[in-house]
Amino acid sequence: MEDFVRIFRSSTGDVYHITLSEDHSVLSSEVIDSLQDVNIVGIELRRLAGTNATGQEVLAAIERTIADYFTEHKNSIICYYCDFINPIPHTSKNTMPPQEYRSRLFDKMFQRYSLQHGLTDVRLSVVEINGINEKYYFHVIYREVHSLLASMIGHDLKEGFDK
Amino acid sequence: MAKTEYITIKNASRKVLQRMRQIGIDKAQRLQEIQKRWDEGEYKNSEIVQL
Numbered sequence: 001m002e003d004f005v006r007i008f009r010s011s012t013g014d015v016y017h018i019t020l021s022e023d024h025s026v027l028s029s030e031v032i033d034s035l036q037d038v039n040i041v042g043i044e045l046r047r048l049a050g051t052n053a054t055g056q057e058v059l060a061a062i063e064r065t066i067a068d069y070f071t072e073h074k075n076s077i078i079c080y081y082c083d084f085i086n087p088i089p090h091t092s093k094n095t096m097p098p099q100e101y102r103s104r105l106f107d108k109m110f111q112r113y114s115l116q117h118g119l120t121d122v123r124l125s126v127v128e129i130n131g132i133n134e135k136y137y138f139h140v141i142y143r144e145v146h147s148l149l150a151s152m153i154g155h156d157l158k159e160g161f162d163k
Numbered sequence: 164m165a166k167t168e169y170i171t172i173k174n175a176s177r178k179v180l181q182r183m184r185q186i187g188i189d190k191a192q193r194l195q196e197i198q199k200r201w202d203e204g205e206y207k208n209s210e211i212v213q214l
Contacts, residue, residue: 005209006212007206007209007210007211007212008211008212008213008214009211009212009213009214010214011214015201015211017197017201017206019197025186025189026186044190044193044194044197046194046197046198048197048198048201048206049201057214058214061212061214081186081187081190083187083190083191083194084187085187085188085190085191086191086194099187107167110167111167123166123167123168124166124167124168125167125168125169125170126167126168126169126170127170127172128169128170128171128172129172129175129179129180129183130171130172130173130174130175131174131175131180134180134184136180136183136184136186136187154170157172157179
């Protein structure tokens, strides 16, 4: 499966890069063996230039890019990790951690796009993994037909790494 | 209507948390590599969609 790359420039001149690519690195061999013809696709999103606040036009372009890819790749499950290292620009100190901010934002974007486009058979699982002082987030976007696999992935994130 | 399901894994083991952290570090490195390619002009012939 070839990587899908799109670069876009906002009306304020900021440049964003999004890659969707096959990524089984977060899964155990048991889950990978169960996939058959289903591909797990990861997302990497990066602002390459500019420092303006990310506006609605950019968020909408990200939503469209992911949705178009998902529509064209019927046997895909999208599974992405919310980055905890790169800070969120234009947020004040002492707000929520960047990974939680990203998780909430991407959840809202998914909900908005689904509502606007009347998606009925697409689901999002938000997996929150809690330590004592830290949290990590994985999002899994899948069609209903892949519910069982999505559930296995959610389980695998805990138990697969515990083995 | 699309639905979001929220799954919380509480008290994850040290092993799981270490793995989660490593996945994040690996991802950050890949994002840095994309930035480096951009800074070095590797995308100058790529299509850039104007919003």
